[in-house]
Amino acid sequence: MLYNVFAHTPPKNNATKWHSLIEHLLQTARRAEIFAASFSMGNTGFVLGALHDLGKINPEFQLYLQDCNEKRKGKSVPHSICSAALLRQLLMRINDSDLELAICIHGHHGGLGEAGLIVTENGILDRWWNHPQNKNLKKMMYDALSYLGMRTPEPLPKDIFRREFSLRMLFSSLVDADFLDTEKHFAAKQARLRDNWVRPADLWPVFRSNQLQMMWRNRWRKLNKIRRRIYNLCLKAGRNKPGMFRLTVPTGGGKTRSAMAFALSHAVNNRTHGFRRIIIAVPYTSIIDQNAQVYRDIFGDNFVLEHHSQVEANESGKQDEKFLRHRLAAENWDYPIIVTTTVQLFESLFANKPSKCRKLHNIAKSIIILDEVQTLPIELLSPTMDVIKTLVDDYGVSVVFSTATQPAFDNTPYLKEFNDQGIKEIVPEPDIYFEKLKRVTYEPVRKYESLEDLALELAEIEKDQVLVVFNTRKQALELHRKLRHYGVEGLYHLSTLLCGAHRKRVLREVFEGLEEGKPVRLISTQVVEAGVDLDFPVVYRAIGPLDRIV
Structure with a gap:
């Protein structure tokens, strides 16, 4: 039944290769399962992938695809609402408290909508399901379930915030899986450039060799001796279990390299945890290229992705393999080291649009370094800390709050969200190093008349x-x-x-x-x-x- 039904028209370079719907649903389901398994929701990911485009079984949608292929102007036929309505019905039989899962399918093209308007009684999906004209399509979708190997989805968390964040993570897993399988059909050569099997722990030997060479060249300098102590403390702290950490290193103490030393040591010492990437978030685009260049000098271009609004385009117009890899990786952050802005990171964490959310699932099992953490807007600290704590508790993330300006986290009411979070100090007694690295004297200068x-x-x-x-x-x-x-x-x-x-x-x-x-x-x-x-x-x-x- 499903083998003569299609999800997409043929690619330009192969006019006879239609994209089978059953193949697309199962491939998307398997990808979404792998993505969601990183936060213990693999079955749910599979179900979302298996059902997301099932509405394309509609004969009217198949005619629409034929029109598109023959360059005729066809009438667009909705398919997401049909698939989402079916999932809602199936969930009502299993666990009607998790009906919100259907919004992931309903919004996998347009974005996550409001569950109260979509999945409730008399909501958008309920009205579609009970409309008489959809009777035949409902039967076709039900009959197709036997081809899909359906599973029982894992329950969503009970806590409201964690529940909503889990939905966002699942939505990200579905959207990325759908994009990737569709890309494989339309642009197979491009899809092959995405394969990335390097993990942070694999990069430790490269970093260690580079660091030892640098320390040897400057071994007699007093400053380098202080930096070496800080570096060794970072390596030691990396032995801790995943969690929240604070790195307070004064200017000149080698904070950029020390933060990376901690992250790689942490990945190596927690191999069974399986950290998948390191994300460095910097508050200003004016300094991000400087940090990215430090890491490129160590690891090369193939392992460092710089992603922000001011990344320079390839002016030559030639899209070589390296350029394409970076452009593709920017879509879903499937790269071992990502240097980005704080805005880019938190936009993804709080967004609802597919393009913004697509990378979200790849933040699971990451080490996040929040550089210049004292610049986080005070009025947004509460929701920021809520999402960070959720990432640490539920998604296997370790977070490093990095700063060179000694914010008084424990002694000010304005940063109370950092208190009682069990944040571990990477460099104990940082005041010692601030005193040793004090290189500046401040002198008031006369007031200039002009x-x-x-x-x-x-x-x-x-x-x-x-x-x-x-x-x-x-x-x-x-x-x-x-x-x-x-x-x-x-x-x-x-x-x-x-x-x-x-x-x-x-x-x-x-x-x-x-x-x-x-x-x-x-x-x-x-x-x-x-x-x-x-x-x-x-x-x-x-x-x-x-x-x-x-």
Whole structure:
């Protein structure tokens, strides 16, 4: 019966290869089962995959596919509502308290809807099921169940928040499984580029070799000895069981590498747990490429995915294999190391659209490093901590709260959500290292009557390498213009007025100038303070928030 029914039209390169509906349903079911098994909901994933497109058995939908294949304008025929209505009926016989599962199928194209409008009595699915004109289609779907090897789905959690999050995870598993099987039909060559069998534990030898070489080259430097102690503490802390951790390392302590050292050690020491990827979430796009480059220098391009709004496109127009792998991996995060923004991460955790949610199931059994955690919006801390705790408790995730600014987590009412969470310190007594790595003295400078006065002082200053940080772009641009008028050498401007590619170019030239001892006068806004690793002998800072100045 199902073998002459189709899910999709033939691909362009093979006009006779129709996509069998039974094949699509079973392949999607098996993929969704594997995805959902990572959080112990494999049977539920299988059921969602097996039923999601069953409504395409409708003869009217089959005529629609024929019209599409023959380039005729056919009338679109809904199929998700039919499949979802059938699942709701089946669940009413097994466990009518889990009817919300049907919203995953109902929204697998348009997005998760409101369960109260969809699965309740007299809701969208109930009305469709009881409509007389759907009688024949209901019988066809029931008859097809014998081909699908149906299973009993695992029950959803009772807690409301965990229940809703579980639905989102299952929705993600279904959507990604559906996308991947459809892609395999329409673009088989592209689908083969997705295979990724590397896990974080496999990358430990690469990182360890690179780290040992770096430490050996700088073995006599005092700073490197401190970094080595922090590194060893990270390796030791990696032996802990999965959970929540805090990494407090001062600027200059090698936080970027130390966080990765912990994550890889944690993966190696918990092999039976099966960590699948490391996700580094950074709050600002202005610094993400810097962090990503550190990891690419260690592991190469094939294991690091940089995913955010300002990732540069391939300007040559040639989509080589590496470019395609990165583009495809950005869709579902099937990569061993992902460097992304905090916004990108939490958008996925709270979203309801298929494209945003698709990667969500791949966060299960990950190690998440939340860098510059003190920048999380205070008003969003409560829901943020709720979802983080759920990831840790139910989805095998370990989370690292990483910072270089010593937030007083335990002593402020504004960060009370971090209290009583059983967060383990990776580096005990971090105050010791803040004292040892204290390299800056703060001196109040006279109040300038105008920017002209400051410009004259900077033009005549003995030091050729100076950073000036303003609170507004207007002031930064005005000082930059005045210094340019005076013919100052090595003059640069940095702010969000520059596009991502331009900012990268400026930072690259500034880095090179500092390393080579050339004159560098950088006039910037606060964008330079968001974790950008620059080392100037003299810094002028306009009065601003204390956490920005220190």
